[in-house]
Amino acid sequence: MDKITEEILREITDWDGVFSGAYSLRENGECISFQNSDHIRIVKKEDKPGIDIYISDKAQQETVYIPACVTKSDVHDLVYNDFHVQSGADVTIVAGCGVHTDAEEGSNHNGIHRFFLERGSHVVYKEKHIGIGEGGGKRVIDPVTYAELDDGAVLEMETLQLGGVNETTRDTTAILKKNASLIIHESIMTDNDETASTKFSVDMVGEDSNVDLISRSVAKGNSFQEYSSAINGKCRCKGHSECDAILVGNGRVNASPALNASSIDANLIHEAAIGKIAGEQIIKLMTLGLTEEEAEERIIAGFLGA
């Protein structure tokens, strides 16, 4: 395994030299190792790059790791991963990606993930993206996520990008059936000239389905972030979205949240705020002994849940 891969793995997962249980490790566009568990089976796709992950109903509180690492310049990785989660399964999926470039040519990773959650299954999906390296080549990560949640299924997504990624375009689409729940917590920090574009579209088609979408972003330097979401309530359902952004320096954020209700019983709420760090927050932490810079760092770290 590449040394840089090891560094990335430590950052994006809780890897300590070995993965226990099921995993698939991708390095520079190829699966370099994988392992099944008794209840989680990983199968390489025949027609395109990627894997199918079959999670049986016997998988209870198991974790499967599917990190992707790009360790050098001029790598253009495209991967299709499909998760088939049986009824009643309860698992954590640790994904995440790190892109390292050390030359003028850029590298990118495009992970296209599809989730098929059967009735009553529960998935926690954790995804952390980082960009590292000294090279001038752009580090690009463009994840695409599609999720179908059957009756009573629950998908909790925690996604975090803390900087170093020059460009990212994130596209998430979900369909929720009866009593299904989707909870998304997204945190993104951009700096320098980085750009991030995030798009969510959630259709609630089953009675009493619900979505809670919380997006927090920090745009520093000259970076730019664009956020759009569409929560579509087509029946008796509940939707809540909250997008908050902090601007630092010349950072810019555009936010376009949309609520679309096509049923009288759809209950949709949106909250949004964009602005600089409140001066009173910095002053409060200074009265507790932090410098202005330390206070700003603590506020941002807390805000992003980093």
Added chain:
Amino acid sequence: MLKLENITLNLPEKENLLRNVSLSVKPGKLTVITGPNGGGKTSLAKIIAGLYVPTSGFIYLDEEDITEMSITDRAKKGIAYAFQQPVSFKGINVKTLMSIAAGGDMSEMRMCRILEKVGLCARDYMNREMDSHLSGGEMKRIEIATVLARGAKYIVFDEPEAGIDLWSFTSLIQAFESLKEDDDVALLIISHQERILKIADEIVVIRDGVVSESGTKDQVFPALMKNNTDNYCPKGKEMF
């Protein structure tokens, strides 16, 4: 000792917010500043904590001139300030804020003891975010707790009673009395509350930006209570 000498404060929105205010806050003593709203009490507290720099005058901490000293350095020197209006933080929970206040990781037992003083149970609150999910009274009590967690030598509380329920207020009075027992701690409380005035060692009355009365509790409190009833003009003037 914390000593303010001839403090005058002019702000763009208001001239003569404070005029030639002098007072001392001594270790082992509880000094209460009281007076009508808008008289300059909170501005004085902010000057002590470093949030405002006085237009003229001096502040001495143990004989060191700290008039121009930053907020951070004053905090490190042992000045703590509990805001009248607590500050909310998205993503920062009570445990983290208390640990920042304590200058490092704080044991759950210690957190429990401090939060108990303001009528809160650590188990219920330490993982809660300091944001709008907490009520105003809860925020206020946690604000006071962060200051207690500092273990500071000079502590300024700005209207600690505001938003606090009767039961928690009793705990708070006990906490102040306990702090008073410490000969190394100087307490300055801005308050209108009779129960706080009753436990004061010294009382300073500020009206219209000036010290109108000051002295021991026995000297100031009776007249203050008398004035508080009939024929009371908030500016200390004679009634028509």
